[in-house]
Amino acid sequence: MAEPQPSNVQEGADAPDVLPANAEDRKAAQAMSSLDNRASESDAPKKEVDLKALNDAMKNLGVAQEQKSSSAGAAKKTEAAKKPLVKVDQVDVALLVEQLDISKTKATELLRAHDADAVKAMTTWVTAAV
Known part of the structure; x- marks a missing residue:
């Protein structure tokens, strides 16, 4: 069965901010809160730049892969012919x-x-x- 809750606890409310007892826990809590802050910032321009760079890299990789596969295919054909x-x-x-x-x-x-x-x-x- 469920334990009775204190009267000051509200359903759906966030947990109260309690500082951890030791230094390692405080550092971990600070790191987690900084991650939350970064996630809430607007990263839209950076994502667009990253997507453009990714697309360019994939296009260049595709060209390189086609050249490698065509030369590898030719090598396999000559090896099979030998x-x-x-x-x-x-x-x-x-x-x-x-x-x-x-x-x-x-x-x-x-x-x-x-x-x-x-x-x-x-x-x-x-x-x-x-």
């Missing part, structure tokens, strides 16, 4: 999936990277994981 497609035996894929506990796609990629040599692929996987 390597011949290696035929991988499904028995080797199943072996890697079972022994290394990896997905079939990862096992297939691992075998292709090691010229369909299951022993070499497993050795590389185990030594890289350690």
Whole structure:
């Protein structure tokens, strides 16, 4: 059950300002009140400047990202063109999936990277994981 409230307490009223007992609590209370004061100030012009700077930065980043991705895409295409497609035996894929506990796609990629040599692929996987 609810405790009886003193007669001077009003519903919806803010708590009375009581100074904390120790210095750390006073500093924390002062810091909190300064945050409240900053939030009530008008920051509209600063926000507009920040938004403009953010938009400019994002545009520049987008241009840089497009250039990087186009050069990375070209590098991947030339790398893929250099390597011949290696035929991988499904028995080797199943072996890697079972022994290394990896997905079939990862096992297939691992075998292709090691010229369909299951022993070499497993050795590389185990030594890289350690």
